Amino acid sequence: MKIQDNQFLSIEQLQAKYFTQAQRSRKVSEESKASFYDVLTSTSKAAEIASGVKFSKHAANRLAERNIELTQNQKERLQEGTVKAGLKGINESLVLVDQLAFIVNVPNNTVVTAMKQTETDENVFTNIDGAVII
Structure with a gap:
């Protein structure tokens, strides 16, 4: 393996790559979280109205x-x-x-x-x- 050809990422590059991905996915999951009660009531109300x-x-x-x-x-x-x-x-x-x-x-x-x-x-x-x- 040739280290001089930049086949390996530096620690800074690894941190940037993996920590920003983790932070983005955490933000998305937190934004998309709804309480069980909210989901249940919205679903039941929609079904009630539609039926x-x-x-x-x-x-x-x-x-x-x-x-x-x-x-x-x-x-x-x-x-x-x-x-x-x-x-x-x-x-x-x-x-x-x-x-x-x-x-x-x-x-x-x-x-x-x-x-x-x-x-x-x-x-x-x-x-x-x-x-x-x-």
């Missing part, structure tokens, strides 16, 4: 029986009401959208039943722990 509310078989039958057709705007507002109920810790929520009333199981993101407000008996809703008016 929209589901309708149980019973709720779908009620919509059909009562000739209720939801517009896209009403569906979005129903989803918004469900998200708001979830943020407040409500499990079974009454969500009022225009003249429509929905009972929503918030943890499952599922509409349990649906009706027009004019069809409700004496405007009494049972087995709910919160209401959202949108």
Whole structure:
């Protein structure tokens, strides 16, 4: 081996090469770190928003029986009401959208039943722990 041909790096060259690489990779990894909670909440919120509310078989039958057709705007507002109920810790929520009333199981993101407000008996809703008016 010929040392005179500069086949070997000096200590300064080695330090510059390896320490700057390590510092750059450390900076990148620190910048890209997000807490587990941040990742979990952003992922779950994105999935929740993307999925929209589901309708149980019973709720779908009620919509059909009562000739209720939801517009896209009403569906979005129903989803918004469900998200708001979830943020407040409500499990079974009454969500009022225009003249429509929905009972929503918030943890499952599922509409349990649906009706027009004019069809409700004496405007009494049972087995709910919160209401959202949108």
